[in-house]
Amino acid sequence: METKIDTNALGEKIVRILKTIYDPEIPVDIYELGLIYDVFVNEDYDVKILMTLTSPNCPVAESLPAEVEEKVRSLNDVKTAEVEITFDPPWTQELMSEEAKLELGML
Template identity: 50%
Template sequence: MDAANSHQQAEGRPLIAPSTTEHPLYDSVVEACRTVFDPEIPVNIFDLGLIYTIAIDDAGVVRIVMTLTAPGCPVAGEMPGWVSDAVGAVPGVQDVEVEMTFDPQWGMDMMSEEARLELGFM
């Protein structure tokens, strides 16, 4: 590790917090997120890269940090509710907290390969 990396790690946390991928509910929560679509783009919000973090605690509380393709997105006020409803229906999920962020700002490089193919970017 070079000096620049050790300084950066010591200075703070990553821009996007890691997800709780080892939790037994993680895959089901991801699948629930894949049922939510941005109405302007025919790709689900997970593959678009709009879901930054899925954190699940031992009590089954899911905390999702997400963004939108643009701050002025027409469904900005509704999409967190759609995500909460979809994830809240997963068996074992006790509560869902959805936090919206624009830091870091979403970019097309956050899309999965499948999303890029679907939209003709590959």
């Protein structure tokens, strides 16, 4: 008997993992910073993450997406993980959560 994994529950696990990854220049995780635009999980447990960086010449442009892929792929239920970087729409401080703004003293 095959056990069916709830893709919503897997999505929540992925978000919890994303909240452990920090932008090295800002003491806030990448999820609360608003760098994650979307997380897609299909029935085969392939994960695609659409994310951005704070700027196109971000010093972690190479390492941050690789870290995201590696950490998401480490989840037992995830078969593959792919990160796609986009700058459309460009990241702005408006994308940050209230929590992130509070953490950075912007509220």
